[in-house]
Structures are given as C-alpha cells and as structure tokens.
Amino acid sequence: MEILLFGIINSVTLSLTALGFTLVYSISRLPNFAHGALYVTGGYIVWLCVNALGMNYFAGIAVGIAATAIIGALMYRLIIQRIRGMQISEIIATYAIGLAIIEGLRWGGLRGSTFTLPSFLAGSMKIGGIAVDNQRLFVLGFGVVVFAALGLFVKYTKTGLALKAIAQDEGSAMMLGIDSDRKALVSFALGSGLSAFAAVLILPLGSIVVETGYNVLIYSIAVSIIGGLGSWGGAIVASFIIGFAQLLTEVFLSTQYQMVISLLAIIVTLLLKPSGIFGKQKELDDRV
C-alpha cells in the first residue's frame, strides 16, 4: 500500500516537473536546458512577491507564473529564435542561460535553506494507515487536473490545435498559415509558466534552493528520453516508470541508488529503443 501510494504521488510530482520541458520540445523541437532554472526562478519570484513586497499569496503566484512565462518568451525571442535549427547551439545556449540564471540567483542572495513557500493544505491524513502530508495529496490531485486541462487546451482551443499541428508536422502547419516562430514563442512561454506552476505546487514540501534547478533538469531529460522526446503521454508514463523504479530501489535494494536508476533508465532506453517508449521521430529520420 505504501509503495503504491508514495509511488503514485512521486510519479505525478515527477511528471509535473517535466511537463514544461516536454511541452516545449514537442511543439518547437527545442530542448530547453534552462527548464530547471526557470522552475527555481518561478518559485523565487513568488517568494519575493509574498515576503519582500507583502503581496497576497495567490496574487504572488499569478505574478510568479506570468513573470516566468515572460522570461521564457524573452529567452526565445531574443536568443533562441536566432539559432533555431542549429541543434548544438540550441542546447549550449539554453544550458548557458540556465546556468547564468541559477548562479545569478545564488549571487543575488538565494542561499541557504530558509526560503520557503507556504503549503496550500496544512496537516496530514491517514490513507490505509499511512500518514501522508495533505500538501502531497494536493500535488497529486492538482497534477491530474493540470494534465486534463492541458489535454483539453490542446484539443479544443485554437492555439492548442495550432500547437498540436506544429508538433505533428511543422511544414504542413506553416503551409496552412500557422506562424511557426510565433507558436514556438507561445510554447516557450507556456512551458516556462508550467515550470513555475509546478514549482509553486511542489516547493512548499521543502525549500527553494538553486541546486533544485539541476535536479529538475536531470529528471526532465530522463522522463523525456524514456517517454519519447515530444510525447506528452510518454512523459507521463515515463514518470510513473521512474517514480516506481526509484521507490522499489529504495525498498528492495538501497536508498543510495535512487538517482542512479533514472540515469540507468536513460541508458537502457537509448540502447533498446532510442526513440523512447512512445517516440516515433528517430525511426522516421532513420528511414529517410
């Protein structure tokens, strides 16, 4: 019961942290290596709004998410757009931006472990005799809502459909008048906003520290590679695979190898099915 419960909670948490990265890649084929940095930035902006500016928590959250989305959009517009299509440059540029943001935050005062966000739900409840933080249950519930909302957005809104079209076939989408650059900008903004949203849900469990940015990036890459680059469904499935794999490693092997499992999963996936569980991209490229 404990494995099932915490496995589900940890898996949903993992998929939330990776969602922004997956979204950006699926639409614009751009690996946003600044994803972890944006996650921390979003959380820190909310903290500043609440603690330095005295704003209401929910207003601070709105500002934090919006500001992070704008940062993502500016990143794309000012830097990434110029090197779009040059894959190595895209990776280097986004990674460098991420590093600059993280170290800039550290230099600017985000140090120590006392920067925290309040939980949405205090206390705990017992499920099957196991005490669980209400905040973790909140993350679980809200995570499911976010996935559903994203699914509806992509299926029933004009922008969502345009993003989906680009993800499927950029050339055809452009022929139909969909502005690829504009949609890539939107995807960057949306992905960045999602990373901030994930931060707001998850960071109340601990504290806001810059090192979290590196961990979030590693897990996002692991989830995306295993699930299939660009596949949202794949990312969710991969999150569950990694989440449960880590928990089972902890229970039956050793806590020490939790991180190793994610990295090992990347290697195994690349060896057995390089396109990932639900990825099709590599196979098509190979055939062509």
Added chain:
Amino acid sequence: MGKGFGKTVWTVLFLALFVVGHSGIAAAAEPPIVIGAPLATAFLYGWDAERGIKLAVEEINAAGGVNVGGKKRPFAVEVIDTRDLEPGVPVSEALLGMEKLILEKKADFIVGGPVRSEAALAAMDLLSKYKKVSILTTGVLTPAYQKKVAGNYDKYKYCFRITSHVGVMANELIAYLGEIKKGHGFNKVYIMVQDVEHARKGGEYMKKLLGDKGWEVVDMKVYPTGTTDYSVGLRDAAQKKTDILFLWMDMPESSILLKQWSTMKLRALPVGFVNAAEQPGFWKATGGKGEYLIVDLVNGGNAPAKITPWTMKFANAYEKRWGLEPEGYGTSSSYMAVYTLKEAIEKAGTIESGAVVAALENVDLMGVYGRIRFDKKSHQVIPSLDPAEGAVTSIVQWQKGKRVQVFPPKTAEGKTLLPPWMK
C-alpha cells in the same frame, strides 16, 4: 618689516603645518595586517565564517587595532570566493584563490577556509611554501588535517585549526546519547545520512561507536543529495521501533525529512548534524515541524548560550551587526580565530610567521566557546566538555522556536524534551 619678514612668516607657518600634518599622517599610516579569507561565500559554511571574521576585525579596529611591537595596526580583510562547496568545482580553484590572496592581495595571515576537506588538505602545501600562518575555522571535518600537521611538523607548522572535527564531534554525540539512554531507556538507533563522503564516513563511524556503547543500530540508509521523499525510510524506522533517528545531512532537503517525521509522528527522536537546522530561519522554514530536533552546532556560541561571559556578548554583537542570531558552525570559531591571532601577534611583537606560530602554540585565552589552546604538535584546538578546560561544543534542541543548549552538562540551559507523541 619688509618682504624678508613676510617670507620668514610663511616659511615658519609652512614648516609648522608640515610637521603637524606629517605626524598625523604618520600615526594613521600604519599598514594594515591583511587577513586573507578563502571561503565558499555562497554557502552557509562560508558566509558564517565571513561574518564572524568581519565582526571581530571591526571590533578590534574600533578598539585601536593590534599592538605590534609598540605600534597599533589595524586588521584588513580580503575575502575570496573559493567556490569549493559547489558541486563540480575542482580543488584547484580553491588553491588558485588561496594563492591569489597570498600573492596579489598580500595576505599576512589566512583565516577561515578552504571549506572542503580535500581543498584544505591540498592547501597545506601552499601554506608551507609561502610560510603563511593559517587558522582553519569552518568546514573541514576530517581528522586527517591535524594528523598531517603532527606527522610532518616542520613542514606544516603554519597550519592551525580552531574548529572541531568529526572524531571529537562523534564522541561528544555519543556522550550526549548516553545521557538520553540513561534517562529514557532508549536503545535502538536508525541512521540516515547524505550520500557525500563526510556524511557517509561520519555515519559509519557513529555506527561503530554506537555499537561499542551498547546501542542497537537497526539500519543505516544513505540518501542521494536532492532526495525529496523519506517516507520509506521513516516508515521502516517506525516498524523497527527505533528510539533515535540519527541524521548526518547538509543538504537543504533535510527539512523535508523533518516535516515528514513530524507528519508521521514517528516515535523516534531526531538527533545529529543537520545543516538546515543550524540557521535561525529553520523554524519558520519547517512551519514549526522541526521542533524537538537535536542538532550539533560543532562549536559553542553558534547559538545564543551562556558558556562563558563572552558568549552572549558575542551573540548580541553579532545580532546587532548582521540582524540575526549566529548561525552555521563556523561563526564563533571564525570570530575567535581573529582574536586569537591578535593575542598571538601581540605576544610575539611581530607578524613574522615563525614567531606567530610559537605564540599561537602558547596561546591560552578564555574565548566565546571556552578555553582556547592548541595542541603543540598537531595545532588542533583542545576540546573539552568543560569550558574552563577547553573548547566546548554546542548541542541544541529546537524548543518553541528557539535553539536551547542541552549539552554539554556544564553549559546546558535546558533539558532534552520528547515530542508529545513519544511520551
């Protein structure tokens, strides 16, 4: 009276001004004694030392400076960020920083770091090469440091350490746990450590010592840095009816562990070395769920306490200067290092390294955390559980938002409390 008289008056006035002005300038022109501080300033174990050093320097300068052979000289501090606590930063970066302090910033003495043990051990050769007296005040928990000095005294005699190390800390923790064992009949320990070398080795050493003292160590878990869920380990500890949860972690995620411990109302008292709990902001950061955690602050004075008459004087001065209570474990030791250095320079009458080394070896000063003396062979500060005899530790328990000193007995201001669900 003519031109000649006017010329004479101006000449006399000019000379008078020159003499008066020159003597004033000469009095203020004593060059400062430069303290070089190689520290990982973006981390708690760097900025805690920086603040301690700067506070001491400001106080000493305000009181007139250091008496060096009859002349008063101020201290000046040059801090360099060695980044040696950042993941992936090689030891060579810290050594480059140290060399820059010595060659470019002309540091006369080195106080503070490097902070990582590997970097500090590597820096000893540099200090020997340039004959720079160094007092380590933060980080560097390895006992290998003083062993290296004792093993090759002539080469490493310039190296001193005024902060504790894992060998001393472990024995102090064992002594403290022995008291709790007697008082509450506890017997089972569950060890949870971070997957970094000092924590793993600390955990292994504690496991051995606990076993020797009759404790049953039911398990030891090693967690990778960045772990955000400790539920499995905590449940396991509960099922094994653990009495003590021994922790050794300096990652911020340890606050998540404490929150989960509190949520689960685990019937085990958390004790150990927890970086996140060394800061006054820990209480707010955990929403009060860190209450009852017992944490080793390594050196006394890193939380307000009445260890010696100087301790609260220091704590109040620190709070006035920096806006919060002392934090980390390198604060009081860094502060005392500067005063100890002052004492040694004044006794030696010079800043020449050889003379200062000899003076430091004979220093005997009642400081913030007890009597400050160095072992003459290893240059390690002499520890004790009695502040009248040596440097004491500070083991505190978080009670109602405050860090209350509960060990050693001669300095304790409160008793160890159990959470209500453990009574």
